Amino acid sequence: MKIAVCVNRVPDTETRVKIGADGKTIDKTGVNYILNPYDEFAVEEALKTKEKFGGEVIVISLGGSENVEVIRKALAMGADKGILLKDDSQRDTFSIAKALAEVLKEISPDIIFFGKQSIDYDDQAMPSLVAELLGLPSITVVVKLEISEDGTVIAEREIEGGREKVRSKLPIVIGAQRGLNEPRYPSLKGIMAAKSKPVEERPAPQFENKTEVIEMLLPPPKKPGRILGTDASAVPELVRLLREEAKVI
Template sequence: MKIAVAIKRVPDMDTRFKIAPSGTAVDETGLKFDMSDFDGYAAEAALQINEKQGGGEITAISLGPDVVQETLRKALSMGLDKAVQLKADAVPFDGYAIAEALAAELKGGSYDLILFGRMAIDSSNQSVGPMVAELLGLPCISAVSQLDVSDGKTVKARRELEGAYEEVTCPLPAVVTIDEGVARPRYPSLKGIMAAKKKPLEVKPAQLGPVTATVAKMELPPERAAGRILGENADAVPELVRLLQTEAKVL
């Protein structure tokens, strides 16, 4: 099956972020970057589909400056077959601008299946996948936790709901955005890393769409107040209970 997986390079989220002097972005100095978690699930889902069916080709696509090549190589080291970088100086906030660039690249690729992560873990927009589907005129199922395309004609997808799940189907080709639960991304073996160095990585200019939405201001949440010690023995309990009821409102 010919599959495309869109991949975003995101900072390690387990970091204490600082705001850049511009006030509209995080300060990237000292940050570590990796593939967005959900994109990892999508890449793994694609690999498993083709491993099960045999043959096929999986293309990783990422939009951004040259540093995204590192993330694309990681995808290749997991076992994806080739990569395309849509070169742009920066990744705009506006998902539509990105979606147009991706759609332009995907349009002529005759892909059976186009996978996205449910969202990028840094921007949490959840918009690019569905927009791409719209631009390509393809059906879209979002936040999929189980995926079956074994008949080669239809997508059978499972989506988790609050306390339930639903099964959704649509014909191929289609766009699917992947939630966690599909499969844990594999750890690239050294064999995979070495093979990835020789796999094709094509660089093309990104044909970004118009940017209409921009970040006006970014702020960190207020520092958490320090804890309070009310006392050291049973005498402190009534006060603790009172505060939990009145202040914290958890009782």
């Protein structure tokens, strides 16, 4: 079975984000970058699928030379080879999806894994958008996945207030959610082996952005808290402020 995993390089969740001098991007000075956490679930599920059915796992990432780092981590976990679609320009979701779809069409995998979203922009659109461009079914926010020998796919996905079970067929695009699995740690042997695994670098297919960042702003600072009282007599004033000032009730 041919299995593809698309991964992204994102700022560490502990990063204190600062806006760059251009006002449209973040200041990358001192920022630590990691493999997108949701993509780790995608890589793990790809490896489990390979262990069950055989085949190969191909890791794909679009970005600058630095993205090789996250590809190498996936290779250290057990993936077989990587493809870096090299491009340092600022791209929107549509342009990235189009480029990924072009390469995936060429590879023609049986199953394509994504993390359900990337923690930098959090738009949660990439798996469904790529699937639409490829004309494939997609199931996102997946927390349980079963694939049968005949290519039947049964997945459980999170929805508001519960879960729903979805049935489909290969080929398919899957968006992995936290809880789908427990990603393995790269072993020392895996880390050493990853250094010799092939990573193909090629120019990313170019497509026009559909959106443009006009300005990037930090959220306003939180207002200091207030103590209205220490007993039940403070409740009427609290309710009034929540209704008239905070406007949450």
